[in-house]
Amino acid sequence: MKDNNYxxxxxxxxxxxxxxxxxMWGIVVSIYCVGVYLFLxxxxxxxxxxxxxxxxxxxIIIANAVIKTFIFPFWxxxxxxxxxxxxxxxxxQGVIIKKKLIIPISRVQNIKIEQGPIQRIxxxxxxxxxxxxxxxEIPAITSIEADRITDNLKNIVETGEKDE
Numbered sequence: 001m002k003d004n005n006y007x008x009x010x011x012x013x014x015x016x017x018x019x020x021x022x023x024m025w026g027i028v029v030s031i032y033c034v035g036v037y038l039f040l041x042x043x044x045x046x047x048x049x050x051x052x053x054x055x056x057x058x059x060i061i062i063a064n065a066v067i068k069t070f071i072f073p074f075w076x077x078x079x080x081x082x083x084x085x086x087x088x089x090x091x092x093q094g095v096i097i098k099k100k101l102i103i104p105i106s107r108v109q110n111i112k113i114e115q116g117p118i119q120r121i122x123x124x125x126x127x128x129x130x131x132x133x134x135x136x137e138i139p140a141i142t143s144i145e146a147d148r149i150t151d152n153l154k155n156i157v158e159t160g161e162k163d164e
Contacts, residue, residue, distance in 0.1 A: 006081035006092065012122035013080070013140030017073035020118050025065035032061060082138045084149055086156060089129060091138060105156050107131040113146050129153075 036054050044050055072095060081092040089103040112128040119125060125146045127138040141149070 006083045006090070009077065009080050009082070009138070009140040010122075010124050010142055010145075011077070012124050014073045014077045016118045016122050016124060016140060017076065018069065020116075021069040021073065025069050029062060029065055033058070080139070084152055089136075089138075089153070091136065101136060103129055103131060103136055105153070107133070108153065108157055111150050111153055113143075113150065115143075 036058065041051060041054060075095040076093070079092070079094060079098070083090045087105055089105070089108075091099075091101045091103075093099050093101075108129055108131060110130045112130065113125050114128060115125040119140070123142060124140045125143050127141065127146050127149060129136045129138070138149070
């Protein structure tokens, strides 16, 4: 792989993120609305300021949920890149704040492949690269690609160990 050659994650990432975030934000907004409109506001009907504040907060929470559920997944997919090189793994991500992460191959301790229920529906997995500093991930790639990447990383790590 050339130094400037990065791969995209799978297009099914957008669908998986949309469904996952829709479920998560649906639960959060439901709990909030039940708490505020069934328990808080009926106890304090005489506080009109509280009614205005909770209405404003509700609009902000719902707008945030809609943006993060239906807009951010498309942007995240557009900017997410990864590259596997002889001496490092690089990921580039971020919508508002761009992050470039460089993981030296010599620091890789183990590699995990994870697949949640929504990912299983779309045939994608997440590779978790564990180092002493924490874990890093490459989300939403096909199982075949994940196997190829893990085998490639394993070979690079083993070759590096033999050279030392």
